[in-house]
Amino acid sequence: MTYGKVVSSTGREPPNAFRWEKNRQLTKMEERVNAENSEEVMLLEENIRHLQAEVAKLQCQRQRYREQLTLHSSEPLQDALSLLCGHEPREGAAHMVLSGLREEVEELEKDLQWQSRMNGISLRSCTASTLQSSSTKSVQQMCVSGQCSELEFQVELELSEIKGGERPEKSISSLNVVMCASDLHDFSSFLSGVEESNDLLLFFRTLRTFSDxxxxxxxxxxxxxxxxxxxxxxxxxxxxxxxxxxxxxxxxxxxxxxxxxxxxxxxxxxxxxxxxxxxxxxxxxxxxxxxxxxxxxxxxxxxxxxxxxxxxxxxxxxxxxxxx
CATH class of the missing domain: 3.10.110 (Ubiquitin Conjugating Enzyme)
Structure with a gap:
């Protein structure tokens, strides 16, 4: 007895064969979807491993910084921090902290006086305000006033600092110089050039010679x-x-x-x-x-x-x- 393929009178395959072909296509589609999902899962797992490694590295750095801070911390520093935070320092530590700060201020004042005698320029005030601050760049607006012999001056500038490299890159922009003296017709063209080039060092160096x-x-x-x-x-x-x-x-x-x-x-x-x-x-x-x-x-x-x-x-x- 010979069994042949059963075909309907319309020439189409029976419903069972149609369902079998459909199931086969669904199976291939599921396999393809599973393969794609497997690749995404592998990529996600790899990213998780990278993140875990980076977290571990940051934790090691944090621990190292803590050890360095503990190593270099001293009782005077801890007392100063406690005093600034409004906490009660050790007995007698407040007097020691204030005395140390006075000595440091006196040393800074002596250094400033020595610098003024050496370069002939006396600074009276210096103010700074932050215009921009981020992890990559910071911009400060500064105003410095002082006197060189009989010549009074005020310098306004913007100091930009680019972070990210081994050394931060600093640059000066928007330099404006105001001189409080009437006999400056021979100095005005030089000031205009300094403001255009933002060359603050050239200004101070020339100011001393001009004043002399x-x-x-x-x-x-x-x-x-x-x-x-x-x-x-x-x-x-x-x-x-x-x-x-x-x-x-x-x-x-x-x-x-x-x-x-x-x-x-x-x-x-x-x-x-x-x-x-x-x-x-x-x-x-x-x-x-x-x-x-x-x-x-x-x-x-x-x-x-x-x-x-x-x-x-x-x-x-x-x-x-x-x-x-």
Whole structure:
């Protein structure tokens, strides 16, 4: 007896065969889904292992930091922390903490005074406020005011710190410098360049040199005013840049010494002196036959040989403003 495949009169497979094919397809789909789920589970397990390893590493670092803190902690430090937190320190520890803080402040004040004497710059105040703070970057707005000799200044800046490397990278932005002095027309172009380049170090380095040259000019003019008060004076509002020499016996006969302190954008400070003459025609007839038209050039020659103060002394004597 031969058994063949049973086919319905419509030529289609019977319902049992159809269900068997459907079950086979469902089985393949389940196998594929299970395979995909297995891969996801393996990936998830691997991520969990990485996280566990990272947690273990962080726990080891935390334990190491605790050991270092315990190793370097001392009773004075613990007492100071207790005092700051409002807790009662050990008996007599409060006095020791305050005494230690006073000594530390005194040492810092001595160091600040030494720094001020060395660089000629005295700082009066310094304030800082945090504009941005994150794990990768912090930005602080700072305001520093002080004085260099007779020149008062105020510096406003933003200090940015990029974290993440072996050493934090710090940079200055939005630099603004305010000088509290009226005789700064020779310094203003330099300040503009400093604010554009944010070069704070160049500002402080040049400020000291500029202040020294301005002090030198002021002391020289004060010396001549005190020594030759009848003929030497600084015009009002000229801020020690001009020294006027009046002839006591020849009205209208005037010699003007113009002493400027120029500062380049690179911070090079140069003192420049010029001698200007104002001689009425009637007074020219009273001078010796030798013309004084070349007084300016002669004064520059004296400057190169003798320096500012000695050259001015020679000018005062040469034109007969004083007699020995």
């Amino acid at each position: 040259r301005v002090d030198e000019r002021r002391r020289a003019f004060q010396h001549f005013q005190a020594k030759y008060g009848r003929v030497a004076c600084v015009p009002d509002g000229c801020n020690w840049s001009l020294l006027t020499l009046h002839h006591p016996d020849l009205p209208g006969c005037t010699f003007v010494v113009r002493w400027t302190v120029d500062v380049s954008k690179e911070g090079e400070v140069t003192a420049k002196l010029d001698l200007l003459t104002k001689i009425p025609d009637r007074a020219l007839r009273l001078f010796p036959s030798r013309a004084i038209g070349g007084a300016g050039e002669a004064f520059h020659s004296l400057l190169r040989l003798l320096g500012p103060e000695a050259a001015l002394e020679e000018v005062i004597r040469a034109v007969g403003l004083i007699t020995d």
